[in-house]
Amino acid sequence: MIPFLHKLISGKYRPLKRKDSRAGAEEPDHKLLMEQLDRQKAFYENILNKLPTDIAVFDPDHRYLFVNPGAISNEEYRKFIIGKDDYEYAAYRNRPASVADMRRAKFLEAKNSGKEIRWEDTLPDPKGNMITHLRRIYPVYDEHGELSMVIGFGIDITERKKMEEKQAELVKQLSAQNRQLTDFCSIVSHNLRAPLVNMSMLTDFIESAQEPEEQKLLITKLRPVIDNLHATFNELVESIQIRQDLEIQREDVCLGDCLQRTIDGLQTEINKLGAKIETDFTQVEVINYPPQYLNSIVHNLVSNSLKYHHPGRPPLISIKTRKEGEKVILSVQDNGLGIDLVKHRENFFKIGKVFHRHPNAKGFGLYMTKTQVEAMGGRIWVESVPDEGSVFYIEFDNRIKQAS
Amino acid sequence: MYLTRRIIASINCPCQINEFTDGELAISHLTSIGERTELLPDVIFLDLSMPVMDGWEFLKEYSELKPKLKKDIALFIVSSSISPQEVERSKGYRAVTDFLIKPVEKRKIIEIMDNVKL
Numbered sequence: 001m002i003p004f005l006h007k008l009i010s011g012k013y014r015p016l017k018r019k020d021s022r023a024g025a026e027e028p029d030h031k032l033l034m035e036q037l038d039r040q041k042a043f044y045e046n047i048l049n050k051l052p053t054d055i056a057v058f059d060p061d062h063r064y065l066f067v068n069p070g071a072i073s074n075e076e077y078r079k080f081i082i083g084k085d086d087y088e089y090a091a092y093r094n095r096p097a098s099v100a101d102m103r104r105a106k107f108l109e110a111k112n113s114g115k116e117i118r119w120e121d122t123l124p125d126p127k128g129n130m131i132t133h134l135r136r137i138y139p140v141y142d143e144h145g146e147l148s149m150v151i152g153f154g155i156d157i158t159e160r161k162k163m164e165e166k167q168a169e170l171v172k173q174l175s176a177q178n179r180q181l182t183d184f185c186s187i188v189s190h191n192l193r194a195p196l197v198n199m200s201m202l203t204d205f206i207e208s209a210q211e212p213e214e215q216k217l218l219i220t221k222l223r224p225v226i227d228n229l230h231a232t233f234n235e236l237v238e239s240i241q242i243r244q245d246l247e248i249q250r251e252d253v254c255l256g257d258c259l260q261r262t263i264d265g266l267q268t269e270i271n272k273l274g275a276k277i278e279t280d281f282t283q284v285e286v287i288n289y290p291p292q293y294l295n296s297i298v299h300n301l302v303s304n305s306l307k308y309h310h311p312g313r314p315p316l317i318s319i320k321t322r323k324e325g326e327k328v329i330l331s332v333q334d335n336g337l338g339i340d341l342v343k344h345r346e347n348f349f350k351i352g353k354v355f356h357r358h359p360n361a362k363g364f365g366l367y368m369t370k371t372q373v374e375a376m377g378g379r380i381w382v383e384s385v386p387d388e389g390s391v392f393y394i395e396f397d398n399r400i401k402q403a404s
Numbered sequence: 405m406y407l408t409r410r411i412i413a414s415i416n417c418p419c420q421i422n423e424f425t426d427g428e429l430a431i432s433h434l435t436s437i438g439e440r441t442e443l444l445p446d447v448i449f450l451d452l453s454m455p456v457m458d459g460w461e462f463l464k465e466y467s468e469l470k471p472k473l474k475k476d477i478a479l480f481i482v483s484s485s486i487s488p489q490e491v492e493r494s495k496g497y498r499a500v501t502d503f504l505i506k507p508v509e510k511r512k513i514i515e516i517m518d519n520v521k522l
Contacts (some may be wrong), residue, residue, distance in 0.1 A: 186487060190453060194484035197506045201407045204507075221406065343461075354455035357426065 054133070058150040062086070062107045065149060073126075099123065110137045110150055120157070132161040176374075183367075187236055195229035235364045242371050248290045250376075255281050255298075255330075258291075259319060262299045269306050275315035277302070284321040284328045287396055293372040298332075300369045301392050305334035308356055310387065328396045335389040341382070348382060408449060408482060411510055417517045419446075427457030431465050434473065441474045446520045448479040449504075452490065459483070463497050470499055478520065480504050 048055060054071030058064060064081045072078045081089050086100035102121070110117040116138035125131045137152035202222055209215045259279060263270065270277070287294060302317060309315040318333045339348075339355050347353045349370040354363045373380045377397045384390035409421055422445065424430035430448075437443045452459030459481065466479070479499050483490065484506040494503045504512065 186485075189487040190483070190485040193486060194453065194506070197484045198407060201411075201507045205407075205410065343457075353458070357455055 053153050053155050055151070055153045058107065058152065060111070060147045060149070062104060062150070064089075071154070106135075106137060107150060110139055111147065114139055120161075122161075130158070131156060132158045180371075184236075184240075187232070191232050192229070192236070195225045195232070198225045199229070232364075235368065239368055239371055242293075242368075242375055248293070248375075250288045251291050252286050252288055253291045253294045254286050255279075255294075255319075255321060256285060258294050258298050259302075261295060262302050265299065266303055266306060269303075273306060273309055273315050275306055275309070275317065278316070278318045280318075280320040283323045287321075287328060287330075289376065289396065293376065297369050297372055297394065300365045301332040304365060304392075305332065305336055305390075307358060308337045308390075309334070310336050310389075324395075326397075330394045330396070331391055333389065333391040338386040338388050338390050339382070339384045340386050341384050349380065408451075408506075408508070411508065412449075412513055415510060415514050415517065419517070426454040427459065427462030427465070430462060431457070431469065434466070434469060439474075444473055444475045445477060446475075447516060448477055449482045450479060452481060452483040452485060460493070463494075463499065467497060467499050478516070480516065482506060482508060 048066075048068050049070075051068060051070060055066070055068040056064060056071050057066040063083055063085050067078055067081055069075075069078065072081065077089075077093070080092060084092075086103050087097060089095075090097050090100045099121075106117050106119060116136055118134065118136045120132055120134050122130050122132040133154035134157045135152060135154040137150055139147055140149050140151055142148040199222065202218055202225065206215055206218045209218060256279070259277075263277065269275075298319075302319075305317045306315055313335060316335045318331075320331050320333075322329045322331070337356060341348070344353070344355055349366050350363075353367075370380050373394055379395040380392065382390060382392050409423060412419075412421060422433065424433060434444070450459050450462060454462075457465075470477075478501045480501055481494050481503045483503070486505055491503045494500045
């Protein structure tokens with residue numbers, strides 16, 4: 001059924017009809033003409049119905065004049081919609097009016113601007129699959145410049161859309177990998193090379209040293225260099241493993257257990273400093289996360305708080321979880337040395353950055369923590385006041401388990 | 405640091421060596437010298453990788469301080485980094501005389517010290 005087309009065709013043929021009636025041979029010719037018209041109508045209708053896009057034609061009041069099966073495959077619905085608008089159709093199909101609102105807005109935009117309007121919309125198809133269409137509507141005017149109809153058509157771009165999303169994801173991954181590669185190069189060209197250079201220089205000195213005492217002194221200088229190389233190498237291997245473990249398994253990890261493991265590992269240090277550790281996991285006590293990452297994150301933050309404690313007071317570390325919408329935020333607060341964020345904010349989690357004069361600071365810990373957090377789609381940030389302390393926050397993504 | 409000092413000492417140059425373990429300590433030393441130009445160094449050897457204030461941060465502050473220092477000080481970056489980006493970056497600082505990659509040969513230090521005497 002395409003009434004508008006019928007109207008147009010009959011309009012076009014009318015002069016011919018009048019001429020014929022004047023000739024007085026109306027009856028047989030009229031029948032022939034009607035047959036011709038029906039054939040034409042069927043021909044055009046067939047084309048419109050077979051086009052693999054969805055087509056809808058509206059009158060100037062946004063009522064449907066025509067839809068093809070590409071737009072509405074069900075014949076009953078297709079018949080119903082003629083002469084109705086999107087609101088009536090939404091009510092008929094028991095659908096929310098939001099789609100009708102959006103389409104009305106686009107219709108008015110095209111009608112008022114007189115120009116073609118394009119947009120993309122994503123809606124569920126009858127089977128519930130999300131389908132994205134690129135839609136275009138444009139006004140059509142008659143010979144007097146009056147709006148006669150608005151034609152709309154849409155192309156299914158779901159596949160393209162999926163591809164675009166995949167590509168965007170890929171670009172994101174690639175740029176992250178590229179950044180990691182830059183970090184990696186910086187580790188190799190500096191952090192690994194530095195101890196190697198030192199060892200070779202020390203060896204030169206040892207070889208050219210005259211006194212056995214001097215040689216002995218030089219040899220004692222080799223040990224820390226080798227230890228440093230060893231530690232850097234291990235951390236490098238560990239950080240490479242994080243990158244390769246993109247498919248690493250998540251598990252429900254109990255934060256209390258995780259922290260206990262850290263405390264056990266750092267017990268000597270905790271006792272020596274008289275450190276107190278408070279926890280509040282009432283809001284969230286279980287996080288769905290790769291256990292080795294969570295252990296490493298908690299261990300790193302707690303050991304940092306101990307390492308950079310304030311000399312004038314025993315360390316007080318407060319570890320809490322908080323629910324924020326779909327996300328979980330873990331905070332580790334201390335009363336330690338703090339960091340001047342005005343100077344260091346940009347470099348905070350960068351590799352090889354060290355903010356205190358501490359003999360065992362290598363600038364690896366926070367870099368590793370950041371890598372482990374971001375590898376799983378989380379975020380890490382810090383608030384700090386020099387001489388007062390620091391709070392580290394980690395936001396985990398929404399794959400969490402509620403506290404029972 | 406121990407090694408660089410040792411190399412400089414090994415050329416038997418009649419000079420005094422002041423060491424600072426990070427940029428901040430070096431900057432506060434230079435600031436404290438103030439008007440006493442005779443206490444300013446002839447040459448600065450700057451490592452890039454240091455705690456608290458690294459070599460780049462030192463360069464930024466030093467560049468601001470330099471116009472006030474009434475002495476032409478040569479500054480050599482001494483780094484074990486072989487990254488071309490860092491060499492390129494160092495060229496952005498007018499205060500930098502040259503970029504030396506560790507291990508620095510004794511010859512190079514002798515050359516630098518000879519130039520200072522001229």
